[in-house]
Amino acid sequence: MNAEFSTGGLIFMVCSWAAIIGLCTFCFYKVFKKK
Amino acid sequence: MANNRENWGSKLGVILAVAGSAVGLGNFLRFPVQAATNGGGAFIIPYLIAFVCLGIPLAWIEWTLGRYAGYHNYGTSPSTYHIIFRKKKKWAKYLGSLGLLPPIFIIFYYGFIQSWILAFAFYSATGTLMDVVAQGPEKMTEFFGNYIMLKTCVGGIPVAIIFFLITFAANMVVLSFGVRKGIERANKICMPVLLILGLVLVVRVLTLPGIGKGLAFMWNPDISQLASPKIWMAAAGQVFFTMSLGMAIIFCYASYLKPKEDLVLSSLTASATNGFAEVIIGGTVVIPMAVLIAGANIEECAKLGTFGLGFQTMPYVFGTLPFGGVLQTVWFTMLFFAGITSAISIIQPLISFCEDDLKFTRKKSVTTISTITFIGSLTAIFGLAAGTVDELDFWGGTYLIVFVGMIQAILFSFVLGRRKVKDAKANGDFPAEVKADPNENEAFAAMNDGSQLKLPRFLRPIIMYVCPIYLIVLLVSFTATDGLPFITLSNVDPAATVELFGKTFSKIGFTWAFRGFLFVLFLLLNVAIAYAWRKGGPAEKGRSKKIKKMEIGNSDENMDKEA
Numbered sequence: 001m002n003a004e005f006s007t008g009g010l011i012f013m014v015c016s017w018a019a020i021i022g023l024c025t026f027c028f029y030k031v032f033k034k035k
Numbered sequence: 036m037a038n039n040r041e042n043w044g045s046k047l048g049v050i051l052a053v054a055g056s057a058v059g060l061g062n063f064l065r066f067p068v069q070a071a072t073n074g075g076g077a078f079i080i081p082y083l084i085a086f087v088c089l090g091i092p093l094a095w096i097e098w099t100l101g102r103y104a105g106y107h108n109y110g111t112s113p114s115t116y117h118i119i120f121r122k123k124k125k126w127a128k129y130l131g132s133l134g135l136l137p138p139i140f141i142i143f144y145y146g147f148i149q150s151w152i153l154a155f156a157f158y159s160a161t162g163t164l165m166d167v168v169a170q171g172p173e174k175m176t177e178f179f180g181n182y183i184m185l186k187t188c189v190g191g192i193p194v195a196i197i198f199f200l201i202t203f204a205a206n207m208v209v210l211s212f213g214v215r216k217g218i219e220r221a222n223k224i225c226m227p228v229l230l231i232l233g234l235v236l237v238v239r240v241l242t243l244p245g246i247g248k249g250l251a252f253m254w255n256p257d258i259s260q261l262a263s264p265k266i267w268m269a270a271a272g273q274v275f276f277t278m279s280l281g282m283a284i285i286f287c288y289a290s291y292l293k294p295k296e297d298l299v300l301s302s303l304t305a306s307a308t309n310g311f312a313e314v315i316i317g318g319t320v321v322i323p324m325a326v327l328i329a330g331a332n333i334e335e336c337a338k339l340g341t342f343g344l345g346f347q348t349m350p351y352v353f354g355t356l357p358f359g360g361v362l363q364t365v366w367f368t369m370l371f372f373a374g375i376t377s378a379i380s381i382i383q384p385l386i387s388f389c390e391d392d393l394k395f396t397r398k399k400s401v402t403t404i405s406t407i408t409f410i411g412s413l414t415a416i417f418g419l420a421a422g423t424v425d426e427l428d429f430w431g432g433t434y435l436i437v438f439v440g441m442i443q444a445i446l447f448s449f450v451l452g453r454r455k456v457k458d459a460k461a462n463g464d465f466p467a468e469v470k471a472d473p474n475e476n477e478a479f480a481a482m483n484d485g486s487q488l489k490l491p492r493f494l495r496p497i498i499m500y501v502c503p504i505y506l507i508v509l510l511v512s513f514t515a516t517d518g519l520p521f522i523t524l525s526n527v528d529p530a531a532t533v534e535l536f537g538k539t540f541s542k543i544g545f546t547w548a549f550r551g552f553l554f555v556l557f558l559l560l561n562v563a564i565a566y567a568w569r570k571g572g573p574a575e576k577g578r579s580k581k582i583k584k585m586e587i588g589n590s591d592e593n594m595d596k597e598a
Binding site for chain 1: 046047050076079083247248250251252253254255256300301303304307308310311314315487488
């Protein structure tokens with residue numbers, strides 16, 4: 001429980017966030033893009 | 036097959052409505068509890084895999100079945116299953132009745148819980164909650180317990196009842212305005228506010244000194260725990276719950292899509308928005324903060340369950356920080372906005388059933404559903420301590436949604452997925468105006484109808500085979516492990532008792548009696564379906580040709596014109 005935030009944890013968190021934010025950006029870009 | 040039902044005003048409107056339905060207590064409370072009790076960082080990996088392999092494909096399936104329902108001017112599963120089987124199988128519509136049980140059971144308790152959030156937002160804004168927090172965590176637990184057990188009164192009336200009535204009225208007012216003017220407008224306001232409030236909390240949490248320990252618990256990956264099937268099941272269950280799958284909501288909302296409106300992209304965008312709220316807001320705020328404050332007691336905190344964490348731990352945790360009252364208010368306001376968008380989405384399928392199958396006007400539909408929902412909610416309000424909410428949540432919010440999801444996946448893959456568009460068009464089952472390869476199957480033709488983003492072909496096997504198999508395995512393994520003891524009540528002490536209105540009952544006897552009540556509701560629903568689909572009945576008549584298609588507005592306006 002007292003473990004420090006590891007580099008692996010940081011990479012895992014940043015990659016997960018990046019994947020989800022990337023997916024959201026891609027989708028909303030497509031939604032708002034005029035045909 | 037001309038569609039003269041209501042439809043969404045914009046693509047963004049339907050995306051926000053579906054995302055608003057999905058983003059709820061499951062994201063901000065259930066997800067952190069599941070993560071904390073299933074190994075923290077170890078849980079995220081199976082969660083993300085289930086999100087991609089189960090959640091997104093099943094959302095596409097449900098959207099497609101909803102669109103198929105909309106083609107025929109219906110919005111719920113009884114009629115749609117009846118039509119999918121070309122009106123030749125009498126049992127199909129009764130099988131579809133199972134799809135309406137989750138929203139009925141869930142709304143019986145959801146409105147009451149939604150009212151707790153409103154009350155706690157009020158208590159936070161007025162400073163009452165900070166006063167309670169200052170007296171210690173035990174006092175917070177007592178305050179919450181007294182509130183939900185109706186012991187906190189004003190003028191002899193329990194405060195919980197007053198807040199419930201306000202919440203209930205607010206939900207019904209929104210729904211009485213219809214799909215565009217009510218649901219779509221509410222989501223366009225609530226969703227951006229909710230996401231902004233969530234991001235405010237994320238920024239506050241990430242700037243707390245020592246938050247690394249909290250983030251470590253949530254994000255340090257522990258690959259050794261991935262061998263445990265329990266974690267994989269919990270992750271799949273969480274994906275199901277959080278994305279509102281199998282609850283008839285997406286099905287109903289998608290039935291209001293305009294012809295030629297994109298489906299694949301809209302579904303993916305709503306799923307991505309839900310993932311954002313869950314992983315980034317839900318995964319960053321609650322557990323890391325609770326770990327920071329509660330330290331080694333975090334798993335004990337998580338064992339308090341969703342409500343304990345949300346209504347006891349979090350107010351206390353926020354209260355220990357500078358500007359604690361403001362943070363508490365932001366937290367509960369965010370939850371309330373999440374709650375209202377989810378609550379209206381749970382009720383809408385029931386209104387759709389009244390409007391589309393029984394051909395009630397919207398006013399009559401809202402009145403009918405309000406009456407049923409109000410009576411049902413009383414069982415949750417007064418029977419909370421006796422376990423009625425646990426029963427409703429198990430059947431409506433856990434077991435049946437997986438079962439209904441499995442039926443949907445099978446129908447999509449093995450019924451619609453095996454029929455060619457040319458045959459369906461020849462039989463009048465598929466709209467002639469839908470442009471599709473005649474040799475394409477009905478399932479993917481409906482999914483790709485008007486698509487801005489066509490579904491890549493390599494995803495088809497995942498949707499057709501992986502998804503149904505995943506669901507069958509999930510249902511069987513859940514039944515065999517956690518489900519069976521709950522269903523048979525073998526996990527209940529035979530000597531256990533419950534109290535209701537001051538009288539004591541055996542817990543087992545009371546639970547079976549309550550299940551009998553739920554079964555009677557199921558039978559009544561099927562009587563309504565039989566009435567709607569009797570020869571010459573309202574469902575079979577179809578929409579009156581006198582009802583003109585309206586550009587904007589609700590069906591009441593159409594009815595008024597007809598009158």
